[in-house]
Amino acid sequence: MSLAGKHALVTGGGSGIGLDIARMLSAEGCLVTITGRRQTALDAAAAGSIHGMTMDVRDEEDVISTIAAAVEARGPLQICVANAGIAEGRALHKTDLKFWRNMMATNLDGAFLTIRESLTSMRQTDWGRVIAISSIAGLRGLQGASCYTASKHGLVGLIRALSEDYLGKPFTFNAVCPAYVDTPIVTRNTLSIAERAGVSEAEAQAIMVSANRHNRLISPQEVSSAVKWLVSPASESVNGQAIEIAGGQM
Incomplete structure (x- = not known):
């Protein structure tokens, strides 16, 4: 199966892991929409079949309107990579509600909104892949980062539940869980x-x-290579998984 012409969305695609994934998908023939909050980073990353659109994943109306505009411009989404996130450690007794809510709004609410809106068009097609970039903290407790750990555990749980919701349909849902990249x-x-x-x-x-x-x-290319496999025919029976990229058993 060729990915040529398939529309892919990568949130947080202006730098780091997201940018490497976007470039990989573009090289495979996808039309790629990357989003982020910094227009300068998106402009620098946009090239060829990669198109940048500003979007704050914490803002429901922004997510709804931006993804709708991307679908109108480049067709229904068939690959959704929920990558946007923040990583910051803080002891629980130093964690105020503002810090907690911003972490959850970005890492968990943002992924929920991104995936929900992507599915609006994906469900009208005959094939789709949803991949969340979680973290090794989505599978174990990360010392000194209880808030971050909770957000990434929630993300893995969301992916596992969605894989059950769409079982037997031509869509898969998986999480990639890297250690320090x-x-x-x-x-x-x-x-x-x-x-x-x-x-x-x-x-x-x-x-x-x-x-x-x-x-x-870990190099960003190691993560994008895992995503490349998850959108390939070789992984059609891989669904609801949290794939560790950590150099060994955690």
């Missing part, structure tokens, strides 16, 4: 850890590297 988010977290722990940036990065079982950061 070499992206701008890790760079920002390096600075945050260094400040909170009172260590150097090199020591802070070493903390994250050591959390990966193979003692190195």
Whole structure:
């Protein structure tokens, strides 16, 4: 089966994992809509069959109108990659409701809205793939990041439930759960850890590297390769799964 001409949506597609996934899908022949909140990043990423549209996944009306406009411009969505998210650790006793709600609004509500609106057109087609970029924190507790962990566990639960809802239909729902990936988010977290722990940036990065079982950061290409497999005919019977990319058993 060729992906040529199929419309794919990648949220948070202006940088990092999302951008690498968008480029992979474009190379496979897809018409790709990438979204994000920073127009400059989207403009820099847009090229060829990749089209940027600003969208805040926390805003229901924005998600509804932007996805509808993308469908009108490029046809029904058949691949949805819910990738937009934030990653920040904070001790529970230092977590206020504003922090909690913003994390949930971005990582969980945003994925829910994105997938819901994508399914509006996808369900009118004969094939579709929904992939959520979760985290290893969606499968185990991440020390010092209870809020983030809860949001990613919720995302995995959403995917598993949807796979049951559409069982036997030509749509699959899976989550990809990477450990620490070499992206701008890790760079920002390096600075945050260094400040909170009172260590150097090199020591802070070493903390994250050591959390990966193979003692190195994962490349974005390793994640996009997993997504490439999930949208290929080879994975037609893979549904409701949370696929670890962590260098070993977590």
